[in-house]
Amino acid sequence: METFFFDGEDITNLPPQQRVLKGMGFVPQTNNIFPSLTVQENLEMGAFIDQKNINEMLEYVYDLFPILKDKKNQDAGELSGGQRQQVAVGRALMTKPKLLMLDEPSAGVSPIIMESLFTKIKQIANQGTAVLMVEQNAKQALKISDLGFVLSQGKNLFTDSGNSLLANKEVRQAFLGG
Amino acid sequence: MDFLNGITLIANYIVIPGLTYGSQLALGALGITIIYSVLRFSNFAHGEFMSFGAMSSIILSWLFVSLGFTFYPFPTAIIVLPIAIVLTISYCIIIDKVIFKFYRKQNSKSVINLIVSIGVMFFTGGLIRFIVGPGDKNFFDGERFILKARTFKNITGLNEGLTLKTTQGITIILSVLLVILLFWFLNKTKTGKSMRAYSDNKELAMLSGINPEKVVLITWIITGTLACVAGTLYGLDKSYKPFTYLHLVLPIFSAAIVGGVGNPVGAIIGGFVIAFSELIITFAYKKIFFYFLPSNFVPEGLLQILSTDYKIAISFLMLVLVLLIKPTGIYKGKII
Amino acid sequence: MSNASRIKFLYILMTITLLLVGFFQSWNVALTIFNLCLISSIMTLGINIQWGNAGIVNFGVMGFAALGGLANIIISMPPTQNAWKVGGEIIIIGLLVFTLSIIFSILLFKKSNLNNKIKYLISFAFIISGYFIMRLLVDAPIEKIEAIEPAKTGYLGGFNLPVLLSWPVGGLLAAFSAFIIGKISLGLRSDYLAIATLGISEIIIYFLKNEDWLSRGVKNVNGLPRPVPYEIELQSKEWVLKVSDNLNIPITELSSIIVKLSYSILFSVVLLIVLFLLEIAVKSPWGRMMRAIRDNEVSANAMGKNIKQRHLQVFIIGSAIVGLAGAMLTTLDGQFTPVSYQPLRYTFLIWIMVIVGGSGNNFGSIIGGFLIWFFWVQSEPFGLWFISQITTYISDTSIIKSHLLENAAHIRLMFMGMILLITLRFAPKGLIPEVKR
Numbered sequence: 001m002e003t004f005f006f007d008g009e010d011i012t013n014l015p016p017q018q019r020v021l022k023g024m025g026f027v028p029q030t031n032n033i034f035p036s037l038t039v040q041e042n043l044e045m046g047a048f049i050d051q052k053n054i055n056e057m058l059e060y061v062y063d064l065f066p067i068l069k070d071k072k073n074q075d076a077g078e079l080s081g082g083q084r085q086q087v088a089v090g091r092a093l094m095t096k097p098k099l100l101m102l103d104e105p106s107a108g109v110s111p112i113i114m115e116s117l118f119t120k121i122k123q124i125a126n127q128g129t130a131v132l133m134v135e136q137n138a139k140q141a142l143k144i145s146d147l148g149f150v151l152s153q154g155k156n157l158f159t160d161s162g163n164s165l166l167a168n169k170e171v172r173q174a175f176l177g178g
Numbered sequence: 179m180d181f182l183n184g185i186t187l188i189a190n191y192i193v194i195p196g197l198t199y200g201s202q203l204a205l206g207a208l209g210i211t212i213i214y215s216v217l218r219f220s221n222f223a224h225g226e227f228m229s230f231g232a233m234s235s236i237i238l239s240w241l242f243v244s245l246g247f248t249f250y251p252f253p254t255a256i257i258v259l260p261i262a263i264v265l266t267i268s269y270c271i272i273i274d275k276v277i278f279k280f281y282r283k284q285n286s287k288s289v290i291n292l293i294v295s296i297g298v299m300f301f302t303g304g305l306i307r308f309i310v311g312p313g314d315k316n317f318f319d320g321e322r323f324i325l326k327a328r329t330f331k332n333i334t335g336l337n338e339g340l341t342l343k344t345t346q347g348i349t350i351i352l353s354v355l356l357v358i359l360l361f362w363f364l365n366k367t368k369t370g371k372s373m374r375a376y377s378d379n380k381e382l383a384m385l386s387g388i389n390p391e392k393v394v395l396i397t398w399i400i401t402g403t404l405a406c407v408a409g410t411l412y413g414l415d416k417s418y419k420p421f422t423y424l425h426l427v428l429p430i431f432s433a434a435i436v437g438g439v440g441n442p443v444g445a446i447i448g449g450f451v452i453a454f455s456e457l458i459i460t461f462a463y464k465k466i467f468f469y470f471l472p473s474n475f476v477p478e479g480l481l482q483i484l485s486t487d488y489k490i491a492i493s494f495l496m497l498v499l500v501l502l503i504k505p506t507g508i509y510k511g512k513i514i
Numbered sequence: 515m516s517n518a519s520r521i522k523f524l525y526i527l528m529t530i531t532l533l534l535v536g537f538f539q540s541w542n543v544a545l546t547i548f549n550l551c552l553i554s555s556i557m558t559l560g561i562n563i564q565w566g567n568a569g570i571v572n573f574g575v576m577g578f579a580a581l582g583g584l585a586n587i588i589i590s591m592p593p594t595q596n597a598w599k600v601g602g603e604i605i606i607i608g609l610l611v612f613t614l615s616i617i618f619s620i621l622l623f624k625k626s627n628l629n630n631k632i633k634y635l636i637s638f639a640f641i642i643s644g645y646f647i648m649r650l651l652v653d654a655p656i657e658k659i660e661a662i663e664p665a666k667t668g669y670l671g672g673f674n675l676p677v678l679l680s681w682p683v684g685g686l687l688a689a690f691s692a693f694i695i696g697k698i699s700l701g702l703r704s705d706y707l708a709i710a711t712l713g714i715s716e717i718i719i720y721f722l723k724n725e726d727w728l729s730r731g732v733k734n735v736n737g738l739p740r741p742v743p744y745e746i747e748l749q750s751k752e753w754v755l756k757v758s759d760n761l762n763i764p765i766t767e768l769s770s771i772i773v774k775l776s777y778s779i780l781f782s783v784v785l786l787i788v789l790f791l792l793e794i795a796v797k798s799p800w801g802r803m804m805r806a807i808r809d810n811e812v813s814a815n816a817m818g819k820n821i822k823q824r825h826l827q828v829f830i831i832g833s834a835i836v837g838l839a840g841a842m843l844t845t846l847d848g849q850f851t852p853v854s855y856q857p858l859r860y861t862f863l864i865w866i867m868v869i870v871g872g873s874g875n876n877f878g879s880i881i882g883g884f885l886i887w888f889f890w891v892q893s894e895p896f897g898l899w900f901i902s903q904i905t906t907y908i909s910d911t912s913i914i915k916s917h918l919l920e921n922a923a924h925i926r927l928m929f930m931g932m933i934l935l936i937t938l939r940f941a942p943k944g945l946i947p948e949v950k951r
Contacts, residue, residue, distance in 0.1 A: 435706070
């Protein structure tokens with residue numbers, strides 16, 4: 001049995017809710033919004049257990065994703081795929097997490113949307129939130145990554161900065177399609 | 179004058195009864211829809227929960243009357259309603275803790291929960307008959323009418339009378355208040371929003387720190403309240419007989435499905451659609467034609483689409499039609 | 515305990531229980547219970563093949579049973595002569611017109627490629643006009659028929675054929691309506707299907723309650739012919755008198771025992787035939803496929819199995835069995851009383867039998883039918899006994915005691931609920947679980 005630490009604390013046996021409280025924000029790959037709640041309500045649900053920074057964080061998320069502010073009273077289920085992802089990321093940001101974990105944020109969105117989503121993710125990271133992301137679109141993801149891991153068959157094969165991994169011949173041949 | 183008489187006729191025989199019965203169905207359907215959207219099963223015991231609520235009101239009002247507390251012109255049952263609501267909620271919560279919770283923890287299929295709810299229906303039905311007996315009970319003791327037919331005729335000078343029974347007035351007003359309260363709760367409060375979130379996406383709700391057991395508790399509180407009020411109003415309006423509540427389950431399900439299961443707005447609309455179609459389809463239009471057409475055009479016969487004997491069957495007919503044409507109901511999708 | 519020994523144990527237990535009732539209460543009571551146990555277990559078999567093998571929730575038991583009952587009237591009652599003279603045929607024509615208008619709209623819906631709105635409009639118009647044409651045709655003759663000696667007839671009557679024929683006909687009637695109901699509702703999710711079938715069965719009952727020209731409605735049809743001799747006839751038979759003397763049983767009691775025993779034999783034969791056929795069906799590839807569909811609809815679908823067709827088949831077969839049992843029940847009662855059809859007694863009680871007996875096991879269904887019917891009948895006196903026991907120390911004049919005793923009979927609903935809930939909690943597979951094949 002392995003033990004997992006977050007910020008020096010043992011979190012192995014903590015239920016998901018408690019981990020959220022410890023500062024871990026998580027965006028699942030699918031079903032990551034509340035479709036019949038409005039955009040604003042989705043974000044409020046993100047801050048359900050910890051409401052102290054709610055207004056400040058709402059503003060932060062709306063600054064980050066201005067389109068959400070325009071649509072804040074619309075049902076999240078009516079939004080486009082890219083906008084839904086923004087809602088999902090925004091929801092996870094609401095507790096002001098120390099670490100934001102994203103499971104395939106680009107799944108099911110168009111390349112252009114993905115491009116801008118990655119820009120935003122980079123922006124989040126630059127503003128001081130650690131971002132851990134699992135991605136199939138390795139090239140684009142590595143471009144914005146400080147540190148990349150290449151996982152294959154349950155093993156960590158390479159660890160390096162994003163750009164070095166992109167430059168690594170072996171990685172390119174085996175995983176990035178030449 | 180004929181025109182006004184015709185309008186009065188429609189108001190008296192269709193609009194007022196429709197609004198009353200529609201409100202009762204709507205409150206019932208809301209209860210079913212809320213259980214469905216949060217706990218994910220069709221609760222066949224809901225009719226008996228309504229009956230339990232009505233029974234509580236009856237016993238409490240007997241108690242109050244025997245102690246000398248009456249509140250003329252209001253029926254005592256309305257005054258004791260809050261206590262009856264608390265009793266009904268407690269019963270719902272006990273049933274949930276003893277019975278439904280087990281299957282929720284097991285993640286049982288919804289059809290298993292449905293069969294479980296039939297067990298609860300039997301048990302509750304038996305319990306109620308055991309406590310108050312199967313007989314007919316009239317527990318209305320206030321002023322009977324807000325508006326009497328004769329008073330209306332005297333004031334307006336029309337041939338047709340318009341009656342508004344106190345129970346009808348109370349039903350409509352109380353339903354409107356309760357629905358407003360419910361929607362305010364669901365849309366404006368943090369707990370209400372968390373309930374909607376839970377029904378929308380259980381996993382994400384738990385990930386956001388929403389406590390499932392708390393949501394379930396609130397759900398039963400709301401359901402118990404709705405059931406008690408709906409049951410009491412129905413009993414006040416018609417007269418209370420435990421047996422009838424079993425038969426009320428189906429029109430209520432019809433209302434919920436016609437409106438779109440899982441959608442509170444749909445449940446309300448469904449209730450009124452069912453109530454009004456029952457009245458419109460079984461209404462004898464002869465008199466209407468008498469007022470609206472020149473006398474030599476009035477056809478013979480009662481001019482009923484279906485005999486009044488089929489009144490309740492119409493709700494099942496509507497149900498079948500909706501399932502055939504649009505199984506998702508009038509309001510598609512789930513809101514709660 | 516293995517299934518085989520469970521079956522042995524429970525069947526022996528049930529037999530002993532019924533014998534005890536015979537010895538200590540009376541043989542008449544024991545046989546009355548036994549006959550209804552037989553009928554209940556046939557109904558249970560019908561629902562079990564649908565739920566246990568295909569996962570179909572049919573809450574329409576009441577309706578199918580009532581249609582079986584209707585078959586008794588149509589087959590065995592003498593025709594009301596004048597009824598056919600004043601327009602019996604016109605009613606049939608009227609019904610045909612309405613049926614045709616429905617069939618036409620369905621065809622229009624399936625075959626034409628008009629846009630949806632127009633389709634709805636045209637078929638709606640068709641059905642509505644079909645309905646009103648029917649009303650124009652049938653209203654007058656119905657009134658006339660219902661006016662013919664309303665205290666005695668006032669309905670079309672039947673074909674005056676042997677009443678035993680009404681059993682298969684009842685099955686067919688139920689099968690035919692199951693075909694229509696299945697076409698309408700089998701595509702629905704399981705809980706919608708439950709509600710829809712329950713609703714449709716209520717519509718059937720409403721129809722039988724109100725269409726006096728067909729079923730005499732709430733006036734009931736009494737005096738249905740019997741497939742077995744009447745007590746009075748028996749009492750004058752020499753051999754009966756002899757047996758009565760030898761066994762020292764009063765002649766009236768003996769004759770009624772013989773009548774009930776004859777029913778028991780008839781019902782047992784039917785039960786055995788139904789059981790035999792169902793066992794063959796369940797073990798056949800058809801039955802295996804049915805369970806495969808139940809257990810994994812997605813993969814069965816992917817393997818190219820026509821799920822809807824299969825479900826329709828099993829829905830028809832199961833409902834036909836219920837109709838057959840319903841016809842037998844009405845024959846046993848000797849009268850058709852539409853008001854007696856209550857979902858609690860028919861639909862939900864039968865479901866408790868299926869669940870308690872063991873979903874997916876025919877032998878379980880039979881024992882479920884027996885046990886639950888036995889409890890249903892005996893829990894009323896038991897409830898009374900129970901209450902009088904716990905209130906022994908309360909003074910006889912107390913209001914509470916008299917109130918409790920008065921309502922004690924209703925304890926049986928609570929018992930039934932508890933039996934179902936306890937089974938679901940502690941033995942969800944029932945007394946005799948499904949055999950893994």
